[in-house]
Amino acid sequence: MDISKPVLLLTPGPTPIHPRALAAMSWPMRGHMDPEVFAYNDRIVADLHTLYKTGPGAFASLLSGTGSLGMEAGFANLLEPGDRVLIVSNGVFGERMIEMAQRLSAEVIPVCFPPGEPIRLELVREAAHKNHPKMIAMVHGETSTGVMNPVKELAAIAREVEALYSVDAVTTVGMLDFDMAAWGVDYAYTGSQKCLSAPPGLAPVALSARALEVISQRRTPVITWYSDVLGMQNYWEPGENGRKYHHTIPVQLHWATGEAIRAALDESIAARAERVHWLGQAILQTLETIGFTAFVPQAYRLPTVVAVRLPAGLDDAKVRHQLRHDHHISVTGGLGQTAGKIWRLGLMGENARPEHYLELMTALAEILKAPQLPELFKASCVVR
């Protein structure tokens, strides 16, 4: 075991740590009630409002757990036992939503499509009008297949039936435009290790004023004390008697994530989206010359997770093992039905860098005996 040797993570999360985030991990230790920590948290909150483009009266903060805790916290806070939620699923993370909401005793109306296939809006609309759910939940970018789902179109359906609208922004916010207020999103979450390139362990979340209103009118307490939004608000926002202790926040991860968010905003989301788009195209163009094909049609392709179908005869496990062991590059395969058939290349935060993908092309050139790959890739990049 040589854990000190760097590995290039071209995975759909976690991503390589941003240098500013890495440096922040070594800042001197502070307590969770320290005035400087509160001041730093205030800056994080302001930046999260910018990142998510929240509207008036919204609440944004960091949950002390990964993106999956962010997913769970939304259902736990916005639904009460027996409340009806329509969940739109076309992949592993949509399935996870269904399981979580069911465990929390919600009445789940699943509207499912095969993994890798697009959402059929008319079926969602029909189910929404028939069932009048309290909430509609969807995955913006389905990490498991590289499909981008229609966030605005589903928002319109949620408005039609006056449902809360919850969006999994794990592979999108921080790298692609995300506009909670304009789209009418009531709850959104991501994981620190995805588009922000901070270490894993935190879930940046945002709730609209409407979501907070629904929480304030609950008939029952939130099932989980740990993820209770009211408990978080007591800690994150100064009340009459100041800020109240809830739990010990992971302060190093706050700093790292705070620096990573600031780095993303400094670069601008528009600039980040642009580098994702052209880099994704350059990668696809290059790999298509040796028989890889795009797994997802352009119309609903997620820019931050490029899913490629493997050429006939390519031994998935063997090639990825060679990449990892001989070249110290980590590439992720399919999940579930797509295992062995696709790779999912991450273009989030610090892995969306041409120099990293040049390393991949150089390694593949050797492994697949395709010496032209690096030059082809460089040429694809230069054209931009």
Place this chain on the structure above:
Amino acid sequence: MDISKPVLLLTPGPTPIHPRALAAMSWPMRGHMDPEVFAYNDRIVADLHTLYKTGPGAFASLLSGTGSLGMEAGFANLLEPGDRVLIVSNGVFGERMIEMAQRLSAEVIPVCFPPGEPIRLELVREAAHKNHPKMIAMVHGETSTGVMNPVKELAAIAREVEALYSVDAVTTVGMLDFDMAAWGVDYAYTGSQKCLSAPPGLAPVALSARALEVISQRRTPVITWYSDVLGMQNYWEPGENGRKYHHTIPVQLHWATGEAIRAALDESIAARAERVHWLGQAILQTLETIGFTAFVPQAYRLPTVVAVRLPAGLDDAKVRHQLRHDHHISVTGGLGQTAGKIWRLGLMGENARPEHYLELMTALAEILKAPQLPELFKASCVVR
């Protein structure tokens, strides 16, 4: 805001980071499914079994959240809605247990004593025999008051009524002897930032074979997907098809906590317990000369959180503000009923060092015009 300036944390958690843990925070990034991460996790598991002294068939791992998530996960996994749990409380963390279990729809039998006062075993025994709970839960060391509760005696009561036995080991395991197998503890948890002096954000937990058996026979799925022990086992233990992805673990915190656990075991828990005991006595002896008194009688005093009643006339807020702002030392006051009346001095992991408390005595010498304090403290330390 000058967050780069070190602050000496003499608080009852978080504690100053152990140098080995701090160094591990900068190790190169790895994915959650990386073979080297699995190998490192295996070492953590082995060390956790040693730390908790688990028995045959036990399961130990890290939960991706703070100690409070560890508390919640115990109730969520071991209880089903309507199950009866007897919770012994004499402080804030006992109260938190009651609230968590109630939110999870357990039938809670609270057996409460005033904060700072000892558990009366005969009342617990009576309530246990009358109610036949499925589980008895207790806080080993009550951080909010500095009281140590009778972990072995309550274990005996749990055995008498054949109840599961859950212990909050947040301020004890890693610094004081903890013997799950000998005592008959079925679930125990702590926070990484307490006695281990790793950064906050992880909950090292252990479950007995009996606890796992109870989980395997549940009639309903665990309410929270995120903290589901079966999901964790799929990730931490290789099954027939290897290890299964559950959520993205906070890998930097795994490394830091892994190094911190290893550092604790290298020093030996017996040696750590000894330095806590003599240092606590030296602190008390010194502070008693200027009117501080022990808040908790020796018979049930928690060695890792020394609670001291303030001398008459000492302005709690003012003195702690001076310590923090002029001397960069953080000391924690009381919680709830003891606010303004006591300080709680942490002696966990890296804050249980005489050189740190000499800094406190030097600062107090100046603030309280008691120039003799540092020499008195040094003399108290030398006697050992």
